[in-house]
Amino acid sequence: MTEAIRPPVPPFTRETAIEKVRLAEDAWNSRDPRRVSLGYTVDSRWRNRAEFADGREAIVALLTRKWNTELDYRLIKELWAFGDDRVAVRFAYEYRDDANNWYRCYGNENWEFDQHGLMRTRHASINTLPIAASDRAFLWPLGRRPDSHPDLSDLGF
DSSP states (O other): OOOOOOSSOSSOOHHHHHHHHHHHHHHHHTTOHHHHHTTEEEEEEEEETTEEEESHHHHHHHHHHHHHHSEEEEEEEEEEEEOSSEEEEEEEEEEEOTTOOEEEEEEEEEEEEOTTSOEEEEEEEEEEEEEOGGGOOOOSOSSSOOTTSOOHHHHTO
16 A cells, blocks of 8 residues: 655745644644644654654654643744754644643754655754733634644744
Protein backbone atom coordinates (compact mmCIF):
# COMPACT_ATOMS: atom_id res chain seq x y z
CA MET A 1 0.00 0.00 0.00
CA THR A 2 1.35 3.40 -0.95
CA GLU A 3 1.24 6.42 1.31
CA ALA A 4 -0.90 9.36 0.30
CA ILE A 5 0.98 12.34 -1.10
CA ARG A 6 0.78 15.49 1.06
CA PRO A 7 1.99 18.41 -1.04
CA PRO A 8 4.18 20.27 -0.98
CA VAL A 9 6.83 17.56 -1.12
CA PRO A 10 10.62 17.77 -0.84
CA PRO A 11 12.86 19.24 -1.99
CA PHE A 12 11.50 22.44 -0.45
CA THR A 13 11.86 25.97 -1.71
CA ARG A 14 11.28 28.93 0.60
CA GLU A 15 7.73 29.26 -0.76
CA THR A 16 6.85 25.56 -0.39
CA ALA A 17 8.39 25.42 3.10
CA ILE A 18 6.22 28.39 4.15
CA GLU A 19 3.19 26.63 2.66
CA LYS A 20 4.04 23.41 4.55
CA VAL A 21 4.30 25.34 7.82
CA ARG A 22 0.93 27.04 7.29
CA LEU A 23 -0.76 23.74 6.41
CA ALA A 24 0.61 22.22 9.62
CA GLU A 25 -0.59 25.22 11.64
CA ASP A 26 -4.06 24.93 10.11
CA ALA A 27 -4.26 21.22 10.93
CA TRP A 28 -3.16 21.77 14.54
CA ASN A 29 -5.65 24.62 14.98
CA SER A 30 -8.42 22.19 14.01
CA ARG A 31 -7.63 20.37 17.28
CA ASP A 32 -8.55 17.14 15.49
CA PRO A 33 -5.93 14.50 16.43
CA ARG A 34 -6.86 12.20 13.50
CA ARG A 35 -6.62 15.02 10.97
CA VAL A 36 -3.24 16.11 12.36
CA SER A 37 -1.90 12.53 12.35
CA LEU A 38 -2.49 12.20 8.59
CA GLY A 39 0.39 14.60 7.97
CA TYR A 40 2.82 12.08 9.48
CA THR A 41 4.16 8.75 8.28
CA VAL A 42 2.54 5.68 9.87
CA ASP A 43 5.84 5.08 11.70
CA SER A 44 6.62 8.74 12.47
CA ARG A 45 8.79 9.40 15.54
CA TRP A 46 8.14 12.37 17.82
CA ARG A 47 9.79 13.99 20.75
CA ASN A 48 7.34 16.42 22.31
CA ARG A 49 8.78 17.98 25.46
CA ALA A 50 9.71 14.90 27.55
CA GLU A 51 7.20 12.62 25.82
CA PHE A 52 7.95 10.32 22.90
CA ALA A 53 5.44 9.02 20.36
CA ASP A 54 6.05 6.37 17.72
CA GLY A 55 3.49 6.09 14.95
CA ARG A 56 0.17 7.67 14.12
CA GLU A 57 -1.83 5.96 16.85
CA ALA A 58 0.57 7.23 19.52
CA ILE A 59 0.36 10.70 17.96
CA VAL A 60 -3.45 10.59 18.12
CA ALA A 61 -3.29 9.51 21.78
CA LEU A 62 -0.81 12.26 22.68
CA LEU A 63 -2.84 14.97 20.93
CA THR A 64 -6.11 13.72 22.44
CA ARG A 65 -4.60 14.01 25.94
CA LYS A 66 -3.13 17.40 25.06
CA TRP A 67 -6.35 18.96 23.83
CA ASN A 68 -8.41 17.49 26.68
CA THR A 69 -6.38 19.69 29.05
CA GLU A 70 -5.26 22.58 26.81
CA LEU A 71 -8.59 24.33 26.24
CA ASP A 72 -9.24 27.15 23.74
CA TYR A 73 -5.95 26.25 22.04
CA ARG A 74 -4.70 28.63 19.33
CA LEU A 75 -1.34 28.25 17.57
CA ILE A 76 0.91 30.24 15.24
CA LYS A 77 3.86 28.59 13.46
CA GLU A 78 6.56 30.44 11.52
CA LEU A 79 9.29 29.17 9.21
CA TRP A 80 12.78 29.48 10.70
CA ALA A 81 14.91 27.53 8.21
CA PHE A 82 14.63 24.79 5.59
CA GLY A 83 16.67 22.32 3.55
CA ASP A 84 15.89 19.67 0.96
CA ASP A 85 13.65 17.49 3.16
CA ARG A 86 13.82 19.39 6.47
CA VAL A 87 12.00 22.36 7.94
CA ALA A 88 12.64 24.18 11.21
CA VAL A 89 9.86 26.25 12.74
CA ARG A 90 9.31 28.40 15.76
CA PHE A 91 5.87 28.60 17.26
CA ALA A 92 3.75 29.94 20.06
CA TYR A 93 0.36 28.87 21.28
CA GLU A 94 -2.07 29.95 23.95
CA TYR A 95 -4.52 27.89 25.96
CA ARG A 96 -6.31 27.81 29.27
CA ASP A 97 -6.66 24.99 31.77
CA ASP A 98 -9.92 23.87 33.38
CA ALA A 99 -9.31 26.33 36.27
CA ASN A 100 -9.32 29.18 33.70
CA ASN A 101 -5.57 29.88 34.03
CA TRP A 102 -4.04 31.06 30.76
CA TYR A 103 -0.66 30.03 29.32
CA ARG A 104 1.51 30.86 26.35
CA CYS A 105 3.94 28.23 25.13
CA TYR A 106 6.94 29.05 22.97
CA GLY A 107 8.97 26.51 21.09
CA ASN A 108 10.94 25.21 18.18
CA GLU A 109 10.37 22.16 16.03
CA ASN A 110 12.66 20.31 13.65
CA TRP A 111 10.85 18.34 10.97
CA GLU A 112 12.05 15.73 8.47
CA PHE A 113 9.82 14.61 5.57
CA ASP A 114 9.66 11.57 3.32
CA GLN A 115 9.32 11.79 -0.47
CA HIS A 116 5.50 11.87 -0.16
CA GLY A 117 5.54 15.05 1.96
CA LEU A 118 4.69 13.18 5.17
CA MET A 119 6.62 14.08 8.30
CA ARG A 120 8.67 11.15 9.53
CA THR A 121 10.47 12.89 12.41
CA ARG A 122 9.41 15.73 14.71
CA HIS A 123 11.52 17.10 17.57
CA ALA A 124 9.77 19.77 19.66
CA SER A 125 11.21 21.85 22.47
CA ILE A 126 8.58 23.85 24.34
CA ASN A 127 8.53 26.30 27.26
CA THR A 128 5.35 27.34 29.07
CA LEU A 129 4.69 30.76 30.56
CA PRO A 130 1.61 31.61 32.68
CA ILE A 131 -0.11 34.74 31.35
CA ALA A 132 -3.04 36.89 32.44
CA ALA A 133 -6.16 36.60 30.33
CA SER A 134 -5.66 40.28 29.46
CA ASP A 135 -2.23 39.44 27.96
CA ARG A 136 -3.62 37.01 25.40
CA ALA A 137 -2.63 37.83 21.84
CA PHE A 138 -4.29 34.98 19.90
CA LEU A 139 -7.89 36.17 19.90
CA TRP A 140 -9.39 34.83 16.67
CA PRO A 141 -12.38 32.45 16.83
CA LEU A 142 -11.35 28.82 17.37
CA GLY A 143 -10.12 27.18 14.18
CA ARG A 144 -7.86 28.42 11.41
CA ARG A 145 -5.94 31.64 12.09
CA PRO A 146 -7.28 34.35 9.76
CA ASP A 147 -4.82 35.43 7.09
CA SER A 148 -5.12 39.01 8.41
CA HIS A 149 -4.01 38.04 11.94
CA PRO A 150 -0.42 39.07 12.81
CA ASP A 151 2.23 36.35 12.73
CA LEU A 152 4.83 35.76 15.44
CA SER A 153 7.28 38.32 14.09
CA ASP A 154 4.54 40.95 13.80
CA LEU A 155 3.57 40.28 17.44
CA GLY A 156 7.20 40.59 18.56
CA PHE A 157 7.33 36.99 19.82
